[in-house]
Each structure stands twice: as structure tokens, then as C-alpha cells.
Amino acid sequence: MTQRAQPPLDSEIESELDAHREAHLAAPADSQVAAAHRAGTAVRGVTGAIRDTHGAVASKVFASARRTVGPVVTPVEFAHDHIARAAYGASAVALEGVAEAVGATAAKAAQAGRTSKFGRGTTRRASGVLAFVHGFNGDKMASSGRMPLSSPMSLRRSGERVPATADGLARAYPDATPQIVIFVHGFVGTEQMWKRHAHRDDDGRRLSYGRRLEAHGDWSALWVRYNTGLRIKSNGLELALLIEQVVDHWPVPVERVVLVGHSMGGLVASSALLQWPTSSTWGPLVSDLITLGTPYHGSPIEQGANYLAEFFSGYGATRWLGDVIQFRSEGIKDLRPGNLFLADTRGAMPDAAEWRQALAPQMVVRHLAVAGVLTKDPHARLGGIIGDGIVPRASARAGADNDLSRSTMMGSMSHNDLVNDPRVYEVIADVLGVQA
Template identity: 40%
Template sequence: MSQSPGASAEEHDESNESDESTKVERAVMRGVERVAGVTDEIVHHRGPNGARALVNAFFGDRLDVAGSALSHTMGVRRRGRSVPLTRDGLAAAYPEATGEVVVLVHGLLVTETFWQQGRFGPRLREDLGLTPVTVRYNTGLRISHNGHDLDRILTALVAHWPVPVTRIVLVGHSMGGLVVHSALAQADVTGPGSEWVSRVSDTVTLGSPHLGAPLERGANHAARALGTLRHVRPLAGLLRSRSVGIQDLRHGNILDEEWDGADPADHRGRRVDVPLHPGIRHLAVVGLLGKKIDSRVAQLFGDGIVTAASARGSGRRSPEHRRFPAEDVVVLPGVSHVALVRDESVYAAIRERLGARVDP
């Protein structure tokens, strides 16, 4: 930009600052619009039982306490039906069962039908011989509660699978990735649960908020601020009534110790430095709304729901032993939070990792 005759250096600097500010504002607005688009996409692609999944997400903890029939109970589901975790039940549901299993764990606001978009499970069966198993759970419950239940499900799965299980791969989208790591962190490796843990070769998390989700932190701040204003206190009350499962996303809690006894409005968190489970390969797939990894949109908004730093588990708030090494992180520009379950580049990254077997 050339300086006009007679213009002062101060005016020139102010003009440059104004141009830079405008660029930043435009980048932020583009990011806000894309975040809104991602949120809208989640709401409109919940699939069958979408309304019930939404109710579980926001009020599932209270439904569970009340013993409501609307509360989802964690269990294996196939073709919309619950699968009994018995040898006969699993054999009937999986007549084509192989010894290698991939367990798919969905995220907030949806059910296991969300995985149908990209057909990752059937494709992993076709390409690598992994039998896909999907679970449904109440996303309004504590993540550590769901992690404990996943531990129970996997213990029963290994005990009653139609053929001996030789390999387990755990894939989680968004909150589902935290549930996967919670199950591993809570499993009793010296008891019956050690049988499934010892068979896990890989975990894959797709846009999981390992360091927490900005949207939940924003909701927490908003609830506190609005609570001081008389005319909007009902809105503050509604925000405060969101489920404990959603509240766990504020800091990415996966253990009881991280929330038990803590102030519900705490904005700092109480992280426990639990290492990524040793002896297992862990892959973190990170989506970005922007086309460039170093763009402002990418840095500010990540995949539209989870920031890049949180999805890759690296940042100032990251416990040392929970960080994913650089070689175990795949960053994919132009892939939104929802698209992580259907994008071809995501499937290619998963297939490449799982197809590269590690010698015992």
C-alpha cells in the first residue's frame, strides 16, 4: 500500500493497523459462520432416534437417576437393535465374526447410527478384516461413568465373542474418544478386564476434546454471568441445568477424581496426569475448518467444535503424559467436526495406521 503525498507516518501506521484489524475481523466472522454451520449439521444429521439422543445429551443424567425409559443404557447395537452380550446373542448378531474387532464409539448429541455416514466400520471389514461393533450410550452421564461401562462391555465382548478375540481397535468420535481413554484408564489390568486391554492394538480419536471444549467453557462463563442479571436468570438456570456429561467436556475429564468434589462452576479444572495406555498405538485425527493449518480460522476454531490443540492433546493445559507424540497426530485441513466420521482423508488415515501392523 503506497503512502499518499503529505500523509504522516502516524496516519500510515494507523491505516496499516486498520487493514490488519479488518482482516482479523473477517477471519473471525468466517470462523463464526463455519462454527454455526457445523453445529447446524450435527443437529440435522443425528439420524434415527435423534430427538432421544438430544434429550440424553442435555438431561441424560437426570433421566438415569429417575430410571426413565428414555435414558440410553450403554450396550452393543446392530441394525438398530440391542445385542445381548452372551455367546448365543453375539453369534446370532455377528455370524461373520472375525477374531479382529473394531469398536466404534459415537459422540455427543447422536447415537451409533451416526457412523453410517462414512461406513467406516463396513469398509474396515472389507479392507482389513476387522469386524465392526458399535455401541450406544447416554452422553449426559459422566464420561468416567461411561468409561467404566465401556470397560464392562468390552470385558463381556471378549468373554463371549463367537471366536477368540486376537485384536481390538477402539475408535471414538468427539466425546467418544474420551470415553475410550476413560475405559483404558479405569480398567483393572490385574483382573478379568485385563483380557480385553491386552488385546487392544490401537486407539483412534476423531476430533476429541482432550484438553476440553471451548463451547462448554463458554456456556459455563455465560451461566455465571447471566445469573447476576435478574431479567435473564431463567436462561442462566437453563444453562446450569445442562448434563454432567456436557460439563465434563469443559476440561476433558475422564476420571472420577477430576470432577468429584469440585466446584461445578470451576473454570480451571483439576486434571489428573494419566498417561496414554502403554503398549498401545494411539492416533489423534484433527480436523480444521480452514484450508491452511496455520490460518487464523484454523487456529481459532479448529474443526468448528474442538480446537486443534485440544484434539491433538498438546497445549499449556495438557498433562505431560496425555500428550500425543507428533508422529501420532494427523491434521486434516478442510474437514469439519461432523465430517470426521465420513471424510475420505480421515478414512485413509485410519486405514493406513491400522493396516501397518506392529511386530509383537
């Protein structure tokens, strides 16, 4: 019998939020040096996994050879192990050193007020690589002894970090409006993903959903960047704290908040709402949640990876392969059941409709779930199976429609198309009351 999970109590949420507030105060500024340290640590982890895989395969080869030709193989095996151990160790140290050196040089240039000679495009690519590393190894990076904290979730605008302080928000939003829309990216992404295949305005800026809403409506758009390798529950708490800071320090009184999340970002936004403590002021300001291709009923890809990990781990000859697959982050594993706020996934499967109903006594939030479907006819049977290529149609729709929850399906729409497509923008603009 599958166990149903219950939302955490307010006292539990307050305790965890306090811990996150303290962590934010203790954490260093988001710098390129810190990013380089985290990248180096991740390189060590990946190199270690490759080393262990190599070792497991080599052991099997030498064992087979020993059965065939006898103990004469032993000196060769000893020499191989010694050389491989030294090579992998040197590679990990060298790669980590290069990452740190590049990060330190970039940081010094930034502190001196100089523009990187590599240009903004290279900075975006570097951020994308780091986001990829975060997605698969971010939980280990955050808990490592050397880097006890990964960078906290932060606001971004034009690629730059925006402090969630009165001065920082006032500088970034000189024309701040009482209505704010917050965009939460998906797995291994950054805020730059919202500009995918975007047209440019007269000033050369790529037009994302947020930029269009700012240009045509009385809205201010905010984008977050976060470590997608962390548990969804942890990122949900981070988002709750960040929204609290924004509302408290926004240049003008906030009247309305709308959250837009793509894929994992929709789970993070949902988790923030479900973990909202009644003592916070921002909860009643949230009117709408819009999710795009969010796997509320779990991701088949992660479900398949978990099955393979358990299958290979059950046999001595393939246990090493199971260990390699298990190396993936807890953030990825949370995608298996669409975990919103649990500390782990054992014995619990989500029911998004039930969990949203738990909000009713304290918060009234309308939810629009947008499901992409690769087939031209979004209602086709095949479309229901393949969905947007990543998330099945039923998983993205998140349950039956009701007064507070509705869904819409879009044919000929892939998972990544959802982050910047005219049809999706029209739906978002309609919810926000903006002329598309």
C-alpha cells in the same frame, strides 16, 4: 494453582465395575416402552424449565406494573399464575402420555414380529430425537425416581441391539474375526452417525468406516450406543464392562482390539482405558486408540456456556436465565475440561499426555489423534483458533507427539465430516493394516 488429577486405584475401579455389573443385571431389556418413558420424563423436565422461565419473566413484569398502577395488578397476576400453572402441568402430562402411548404401540408391534409401518427411516429419526434428549437431560432421566436407570450402553448393528452374549454375538457376527474395532459416537449421537453422507454397497447398505474395514480386511466392526448426558466417567466404566463382555463371549478368541471415538466418544474410550482394572483380560488386547476431533483440552462452547451461566446467575434480574443454562446435563459439563474419569470437575483440569502416561505400567496403547481444521491449510493460524468449527486444533491433537502418541491434521474438514470421510478412512485403515 490448578490441581492435577490422579487416575483411580484398581480397588476403586473394581468396586464401581461391580456396581455397574449389578445394574446391568437388574436393568430391563432395552425396549421402546422404556425409551418412551424416558422421553416423557425428559419432556416434563424441559417443560418445567420453560415454565420456570416464564414465571420469572412474568413476576418481573407484574412487579413493574404494580409500581406503576398499584395493587390493582394483584388479581390479574393471581389469575395469570393459576392459568399458567394449570396449562404447563396439562401440557407436560399430555406430552408425556403421547410419548408413552406411541412407545407402547411400537413395542407391541415389535413383540408381535411385525415391521413398523413407519419404516426404518422413521425409527432412525426417533432414535436421533431420543439421543438429543439424552444429551441434554440424560443424567436426570437416569437418576429419576420413576426411571432409576437409563438404558445401559449397548452394541448395535444395522440399527438393531446386539446382546453381548455368546448367542447374541454369534448371530450378529457369523463370520467373526479375531480382530475387532469398536466405534464410539459423540455427543447427542447414535451409531447411525458413522453413516453420514455414506455411499451404498451393492446390497444397499450405507458404507461406514466399519463396513469398509469388514469388506477389505480381517476385521469385525462393533458400534456402541450410549446416553451422552451421563458423566464421561460413568460411560467409560460402561464401555469397559461392555468390552469385557464382548471379549469373554466373542465367537472366536480375540487377538486385537482397536477403539475409534469421535468427539465425546474419544473421551469415553480414553476414560475406559484409564479405568481398566488389571484383573480384566481385555486391556492387553487393546493395541490402538484413534480419536477424531476429541476435545482433550475442553470444548470452548461448553466453557462459554458455563461462563454465561455463572454470569447470569450473579444478578437477580437474570438469575432465571442462568438457571436455564445450568439445566444442561453433567455429560455436557464434563466437556468443559475434557473430564475423563473424575466424579466432578471442580479444581481439576485434564492433561491428556500425563494421564496416558499413567497407562504405561499396565497397558501399551498407541494413540492417533485426528484433528480437523476448517481452513484449507491445516497449519494456518486461523485454523488453530477455529479448528473444525467445534473443537480447536490443539485440543483435538491432545498434546505433543511421542512414541505412543501422534497426531495428524486435515484441512477443509469440519467436526461432523470426521465421522465419514475418505481421508480419515485412509488413516484408520493404515493403523489397522487394511488396504484403503
